[in-house]
Amino acid sequence: MLQIERLSKYYGDRAAVxxxxxxxxxxxxxxxxxxxxxxxxxxxxxACGLLRFDAGEIRVNGISIRENPLACKRALSYIPDTPDxxxxxxxxxxxxxxxxxxxxxxxxxxxxxxxxxxxxxLQDDLAxxxxxxxxxxxxxxxxxxxxxxxxxxxxxxxxFVGLDPIAAHxxxxxxxxxxxxxxxxxxxxxxxEVAEKLCDxxxxxxxxxxxxxxxxxxxxxxxSLEDVFLELxxxxxxx
Amino acid sequence: MEKRMTIWRVQLFALMRVLxxxxxxxxxxxxxxxxxVGKKSSGLLSRLGGIGVILLLACAAxxxxxxxxxSFYTLVEPLHLLGLDWMYMSLVWIVCxxxxxxxxxxxAKAMLYEAKDNARLLVMPISPTVILCxxxxxxxxxxxxxxxxxxxxxxxxxxxxxxxxxxILIRSILIYLLIGLFSLALSGxxxxxxxxxxxxxxxxxxxxxxLSLAFIGAYYYCVGTGFSRVMELLLNESHAVAExxxxxxxxxxxxxxxVSGEAxxxxxxxxxxxxxxVLVSMLLSATFGATATASGSSRLRKGAGYVGRYRxxxxxxxxxxxxxxxxxxxxxxxxxxGIGVAFLVAGAIYMLIKYDTLAPILAMLGQDTLLALFLxxxxxxxxxxxxxxxxxxxxxxxxxxxxxxxVPPMKIxxxxxxxxxxxxxxxxxxxxxxxCMYLLRYTPSAQMLDGGRVLSGAELALSVVLIFxxxxxxxxxxSGVGLLLGLRFPNLQxxxxxxxxxQGMAVLTAMVSNLALVGIPALSVWYLRTDISVPxxxxxxxxxxxxxxxxxxxxLLCWGVAAFERLS
Numbered sequence: 001m002l003q004i005e006r007l008s009k010y011y012g013d014r015a016a017v018x019x020x021x022x023x024x025x026x027x028x029x030x031x032x033x034x035x036x037x038x039x040x041x042x043x044x045x046x047a048c049g050l051l052r053f054d055a056g057e058i059r060v061n062g063i064s065i066r067e068n069p070l071a072c073k074r075a076l077s078y079i080p081d082t083p084d085x086x087x088x089x090x091x092x093x094x095x096x097x098x099x100x101x102x103x104x105x106x107x108x109x110x111x112x113x114x115x116x117x118x119x120x121x122l123q124d125d126l127a128x129x130x131x132x133x134x135x136x137x138x139x140x141x142x143x144x145x146x147x148x149x150x151x152x153x154x155x156x157x158x159x160f161v162g163l164d165p166i167a168a169h170x171x172x173x174x175x176x177x178x179x180x181x182x183x184x185x186x187x188x189x190x191x192x193e194v195a196e197k198l199c200d201x202x203x204x205x206x207x208x209x210x211x212x213x214x215x216x217x218x219x220x221x222x223x224s225l226e227d228v229f230l231e232l233x234x235x236x237x238x239x
Numbered sequence: 240m241e242k243r244m245t246i247w248r249v250q251l252f253a254l255m256r257v258l259x260x261x262x263x264x265x266x267x268x269x270x271x272x273x274x275x276v277g278k279k280s281s282g283l284l285s286r287l288g289g290i291g292v293i294l295l296l297a298c299a300a301x302x303x304x305x306x307x308x309x310s311f312y313t314l315v316e317p318l319h320l321l322g323l324d325w326m327y328m329s330l331v332w333i334v335c336x337x338x339x340x341x342x343x344x345x346x347a348k349a350m351l352y353e354a355k356d357n358a359r360l361l362v363m364p365i366s367p368t369v370i371l372c373x374x375x376x377x378x379x380x381x382x383x384x385x386x387x388x389x390x391x392x393x394x395x396x397x398x399x400x401x402x403x404x405x406x407i408l409i410r411s412i413l414i415y416l417l418i419g420l421f422s423l424a425l426s427g428x429x430x431x432x433x434x435x436x437x438x439x440x441x442x443x444x445x446x447x448x449x450l451s452l453a454f455i456g457a458y459y460y461c462v463g464t465g466f467s468r469v470m471e472l473l474l475n476e477s478h479a480v481a482e483x484x485x486x487x488x489x490x491x492x493x494x495x496x497x498v499s500g501e502a503x504x505x506x507x508x509x510x511x512x513x514x515x516x517v518l519v520s521m522l523l524s525a526t527f528g529a530t531a532t533a534s535g536s537s538r539l540r541k542g543a544g545y546v547g548r549y550r551x552x553x554x555x556x557x558x559x560x561x562x563x564x565x566x567x568x569x570x571x572x573x574x575x576x577g578i579g580v581a582f583l584v585a586g587a588i589y590m591l592i593k594y595d596t597l598a599p600i601l602a603m604l605g606q607d608t609l610l611a612l613f614l615x616x617x618x619x620x621x622x623x624x625x626x627x628x629x630x631x632x633x634x635x636x637x638x639x640x641x642x643x644x645x646v647p648p649m650k651i652x653x654x655x656x657x658x659x660x661x662x663x664x665x666x667x668x669x670x671x672x673x674x675c676m677y678l679l680r681y682t683p684s685a686q687m688l689d690g691g692r693v694l695s696g697a698e699l700a701l702s703v704v705l706i707f708x709x710x711x712x713x714x715x716x717x718s719g720v721g722l723l724l725g726l727r728f729p730n731l732q733x734x735x736x737x738x739x740x741x742q743g744m745a746v747l748t749a750m751v752s753n754l755a756l757v758g759i760p761a762l763s764v765w766y767l768r769t770d771i772s773v774p775x776x777x778x779x780x781x782x783x784x785x786x787x788x789x790x791x792x793x794x795l796l797c798w799g800v801a802a803f804e805r806l807s
Contacts, residue, residue: 048643049642049643050639050642050643052804052805070645070646070647071645073643073644073645074645077643078639078643080639082636084636084637084639084640085637085640086561086564086565086637086640087568088564088565088567088568088569089561089564092549093564096549096550096552096557097557097560097561098640098644099549099551100551100552100553100554100556100557101554101557101558101641101644101645101646102644102645103554105551106549106550106551109549109551110549113549
């Protein structure tokens, strides 16, 4: 579903991501973990076509994001770490706008909006301007908008930040259902317990380079993900 | 007490340092300090471009000062000979205050109460008064910049024709600083009223626009029309006007304080200008925290229905409606970038109502000059509509939404372009219709001025077509160029919309380019109208505009799309 091959991205002379390769297959949820400034957001933004990269290749469903960004974007959804949405629109107008852009039919959009708004407890607020939403409500709206066109691949940057426990639980359920139906999810997180329980795969990035990746069982072994992550951090720092 | 004052001083200086560094960055770097991630600086070329833009703006500033200077030039000597030097200065201060107020009144609410960092600063141990002081100081600096456009030519004319006086120079500078405070009081008061009202209503933007236009209309009616009447009477009845102005003590003392420096006049002027400022400052200071936090969010009304609102639209329409929603949601954007639309409609209505008065006067110019004058006027009004130039920058942190979606960048840019046409096409057609009426009902005057002539049948037919087509082409071209400038000078790091809509480099350069796009054809027609048929000249310009639009479209398609994709 998502193939990242030898991705490199530089900001001036500094390498934000260096020679990173990763593959996520249909049905897989892959957690992307690393310290602040490790290159997670850069990788995610490059994978969804928001950021041009200097070397390597990214393919969504076998299509190069560099050569055919529109075809790739039709197949994926992106949820950023800060949900900066159109504050001047109401929730429902924003969702309708997203549905218009993706060409979601009237029946599908009505059905999906009703379903997800009910799931996240947002029905009563959809007619209100987004400017009046709390951070968590904006995050919920961003998640609903990402699910509207039933994407095959979902890229998420810290999706659980700002969500209440019920919404976080619902999101985890949706993520699992999405992958069980043949979709794929690649998301960054600092909450290692969530990654450990939810994900099939894990990729650990440090200073722009991938230091470990594979199935959760392979990476974790008999230890907790937290222990592995801390150990890898110490090793790469030479402690 | 002393300790608290020291803390306040340190905090104010710290805020001012941030503010001034922002000004400095925007001045040195036309992109507002923004640099696209991964974009390498083009070094010398980029710096030369920045200098070029600053030179262009300086030329525009000198042109405005020259235009104002010509008015002052005609007044200064006659009034001096009549012993009415004070009246000259009174008039200068009236114009100065008006220009200052017009320059900042639409920004006050946004700059005082809607800055993105208000909430961040209010949670810090900083007195709201200090935050307010820093905000007001930035408005005050803007006032002084606008006021300088009036004071500089006025004093140059005074010193050139009458003789230099150090006393007048120093006193004028002091009064200029005080006029800035007076104007700041008026802007601040309107900003406060708007912020208080909009905290309790849902249609904030619309109410702000209506109230602001009403305020500026009332101010213009009181001061502007009064000033026009004074100007009309000046040459024939100078002493009567002097008596009338003199009867209004503050204006008399304001003029006298500048010219003679009499103690009573200085005291009255200082009190007149300072008291409103002090009172408004106290009001704003006492309510700043509550007003700034109240205006930021509207009360959430739960349960309002939305079922049945799922209308399916095409991508193009969805994008256009989003642009329109953004425009309607921001009073700053609507007032500053769209006031020209109101001018277009007002111009058409005024010309329609005043037909019986204007037609005989315009008949003296000749039918061809009437055509050129009308198109030039329409172009000038159109030049004040600046929807496209700030459009890209206004998207700022929400750019990711569209850029992560499967929509070609050209469609996004075209939606911004079409927004301008959506708002301008109707008013322009209305204005063209009225212009057409003037042209078709034209009756030659017996006192026709030299150079004016009546158009032949074929020329008239061509003129009717041009009167509708040329303004529309001009509208498309100006907005297209504005869009390119918006992409050339993006500012995605703004803290208030005013920084993009009013002070952004894209907007400033778009104003200059609009002036050039209208001014150059107007000048060519003015100087060549006796040698070449005016409709034919305008037809040639129509062709040039059409080619220009195609060129802008091509540049947008190649360079514009790439520049948009680089933004992140």
